[in-house]
Amino acid sequence: MKDIKSKIEYIKNNIMTIAKNVERNPEDILLLGVTKTVDVNVIQEAIESGITEVGENKPQELQRKYDVIGDKVKWHQIGSLQTNKVKYIIDKVTLIHSLDRISLAEEIQKRAELCDLNIECLVQVNISGEETKHGLKKNEVEGFIRECSKRFDRIKIVGMMTMAPFDADDNEIRKVFKGLKDLSEYILTLGIKGVEMRELSMGMSQDYKIAIEEGATIVRIGTSIFGSRNK
Numbered sequence: 633m634k635d636i637k638s639k640i641e642y643i644k645n646n647i648m649t650i651a652k653n654v655e656r657n658p659e660d661i662l663l664l665g666v667t668k669t670v671d672v673n674v675i676q677e678a679i680e681s682g683i684t685e686v687g688e689n690k691p692q693e694l695q696r697k698y699d700v701i702g703d704k705v706k707w708h709q710i711g712s713l714q715t716n717k718v719k720y721i722i723d724k725v726t727l728i729h730s731l732d733r734i735s736l737a738e739e740i741q742k743r744a745e746l747c748d749l750n751i752e753c754l755v756q757v758n759i760s761g762e763e764t765k766h767g768l769k770k771n772e773v774e775g776f777i778r779e780c781s782k783r784f785d786r787i788k789i790v791g792m793m794t795m796a797p798f799d800a801d802d803n804e805i806r807k808v809f810k811g812l813k814d815l816s817e818y819i820l821t822l823g824i825k826g827v828e829m830r831e832l833s834m835g836m837s838q839d840y841k842i843a844i845e846e847g848a849t850i851v852r853i854g855t856s857i858f859g860s861r862n863k
């Protein structure tokens with residue numbers, strides 16, 4: 633089994649090659665290490681091996697790890713976020729990838745005010761329309777972003793996030809990623825106050841190559857760095 637360092641180097645090399653093939657700058661693509669269920673000492677090893685930002689999906693786990701590792705790495709909240717858990721992460725995260733409902737935006741706004749912070753968020757979109765997936769439906773996104781822009785001055789929407797369907801073939805996956813990119817370009821044309829579309833968070837261990845080809849700026853990689861999760 634390859635060690636963490638060589639796995640990270642391997643993925644970074646892949647990112648570089650894929651980006652160059654589609655005439656993109658590899659520096660525009662962030663390798664986000666997904667560290668859910670990964671022990672703190674292994675995360676430390678990943679940081680020493682060149683991981684600069686990590687994603688967690690459970691707020692209390694993020695908090696616990698943050699208490700040990702702190703700002704040696706940037707922290708992202710990925711995956712669905714319960715409203716009552718915003719308080720654990722609000723002053724620790726660089727980016728929330730899973731803004732998908734007004735009640736969550738209200739809570740982020742409230743907590744951000746209390747800490748006097750502005751919080752960058754991605755709108756999570758369910759492009760594939762799968763029932764089991766979190767995220768807004770495509771046709772809800774414009775209205776949602778307009779409402780956030782009007783009501784929540786502490787929230788800065790900087791892009792969008794999606795997850796590809798589980799057992800889909802490459803064509804279907806590509807369609808989903810292209811769908812997110814097209815939607816973000818459409819939103820940008822609306823010129824909504826305070827809204828940027830600089831980030832597209834899409835692609836995981838199985839499908840990051842396609843995601844980069846379709847314009848991902850953040851790929852979220854767990855298994856390919858840390859091995860399979862059995863916790």
Ligand SMILES: *Cc1c(COP(=O)(O)O)cnc(C)c1O
Pocket residue numbers: 666668689710711836837838852853854855856
């Ligand atoms: C777990 C997770 C990932 C990483 O998935 P891998 O297949 O292990 O790379 C990416 N994004 C989200 C939202 C996740 O929950």
